[in-house]
Amino acid sequence: MKTLTTALLALIVAVTAAHAQTVPQIPVESVPNFFQLPAGMNFGEVPAVAVNSQGHVFVFSRSSPTGGGPAYGIHAAQLFEFGPSGVFVAEHGRGLYAWAFAHGLAIDADDHIWTVDKGSNMVVRMNPEGRVVWVFGRKAESSSEDARPIEHHDPPLPPQDGRFREPTSVAFDSQGNIYIADGYVNSRVAKYDSNGDWVMSWGEPGTGPGQFVIPHSIAIDSNDNVYVGDRTNARIQVFDTEGRFQRMFSVATPIAPGSKAVNGPTPANLGNVAGNGAPNALCIPPGSNVIYVGESTFPGRIIKATLQGEVIGVIGESGRNLGQFSGAHGLACPSEDVLFVAETANSRAQKLILNP
Numbered sequence: 001m002k003t004l005t006t007a008l009l010a011l012i013v014a015v016t017a018a019h020a021q022t023v024p025q026i027p028v029e030s031v032p033n034f035f036q037l038p039a040g041m042n043f044g045e046v047p048a049v050a051v052n053s054q055g056h057v058f059v060f061s062r063s064s065p066t067g068g069g070p071a072y073g074i075h076a077a078q079l080f081e082f083g084p085s086g087v088f089v090a091e092h093g094r095g096l097y098a099w100a101f102a103h104g105l106a107i108d109a110d111d112h113i114w115t116v117d118k119g120s121n122m123v124v125r126m127n128p129e130g131r132v133v134w135v136f137g138r139k140a141e142s143s144s145e146d147a148r149p150i151e152h153h154d155p156p157l158p159p160q161d162g163r164f165r166e167p168t169s170v171a172f173d174s175q176g177n178i179y180i181a182d183g184y185v186n187s188r189v190a191k192y193d194s195n196g197d198w199v200m201s202w203g204e205p206g207t208g209p210g211q212f213v214i215p216h217s218i219a220i221d222s223n224d225n226v227y228v229g230d231r232t233n234a235r236i237q238v239f240d241t242e243g244r245f246q247r248m249f250s251v252a253t254p255i256a257p258g259s260k261a262v263n264g265p266t267p268a269n270l271g272n273v274a275g276n277g278a279p280n281a282l283c284i285p286p287g288s289n290v291i292y293v294g295e296s297t298f299p300g301r302i303i304k305a306t307l308q309g310e311v312i313g314v315i316g317e318s319g320r321n322l323g324q325f326s327g328a329h330g331l332a333c334p335s336e337d338v339l340f341v342a343e344t345a346n347s348r349a350q351k352l353i354l355n356p
Contacts, residue, residue: 024312026315033271046342114170116168121167156185156252169217262320
């Protein structure tokens with residue numbers, strides 16, 4: 001109990017300090033027209049982006065060549081690959097059974113492509129050429145009376161090993177173990193080994209250390225610390241690879257006067273915004289001591305912090321123009337000065353050059 005109390009006090013101190021400090025705006029250049037889609041093709045909502053070892057950029061889009069629809073009907077997920085200069089290379093997995101509502105995307109150390117689908121409750125590993133290799137989870141069969149959106153019971157029904165309910169994100173440690181944020185309903189992290197076998201899970205709904213309210217994003221540093229973006233609790237929790245709680249911190253940061261929301265009304269009190277520092281997306285550049293945190297539609301910024309939780313600076317603001325964001329839902333950071341941002345509310349992805 002003493003340990004938990006100390007951790008909670010540390011989080012309160014971190015939040016208070018974040019609101020009190022003034023942080024710099026990080027200069028950034030958004031590369032115009034970087035993603036060169038074929039004529040007549042557009043992104044839908046873009047929840048995720050990833051970069052492989054060859055510099056190819058993958059964009060997971062909530063769109064469909066056959067039209068939209070619910071998770072148990074027509075698909076709303078497409079995966080596009082672009083070359084290092086943004087030239088369109090290919091679309092992978094068109095009409096894949098496991099895709100219903102795109103959510104998360106990651107590339108592992110062997111350039112395998114991992115997609116997380118919130119609608120089908122499935123995670124898929126593809127080889128670098130885009131062929132399905134492994135499948136995790138199951139969606140309700142279209143012929144079943146259970147083929148409908150997940151029901152959010154209060155309290156939630158008990159989770160099941162090897163099954164997901166609205167998963168959000170995936171990441172890997174240095175040994176190839178797989179960590180899946182099983183987000184909107186189960187409020188936990190699931191761990192598989194490098195062979196794809198179930199190991200364990202940890203977490204449950206709640207506000208205490210080791211509990212989550214929508215674990216929406218996950219990232220792992222070079223020392224195999226697991227960072228979980230506990231979005232609705234507006235904090236980042238850190239665990240070891242066995243799910244043991246280490247610490248938590250907030251990156252809540254003063255919102256610039258005059259900031260405006262893209263969708264919906266701008267909050268009257270900018271000093272008390274629920275989304276301030278709420279980790280919609282996380283990204284740790286390889287070998288670095290920093291973490292990028294994408295907020296949702298408002299305040300809509302990207303925050304750069306140390307892995308200890310000290311805020312370094314802020315990138316952008318809420319808006320529709322280049323260098324602004326609305327729904328920074330996914331991040332890819334091949335280096336500390338290059339950042340790809342997937343935006344849901346703006347239906348696009350941006351390539352950013354920091355400190356140009």
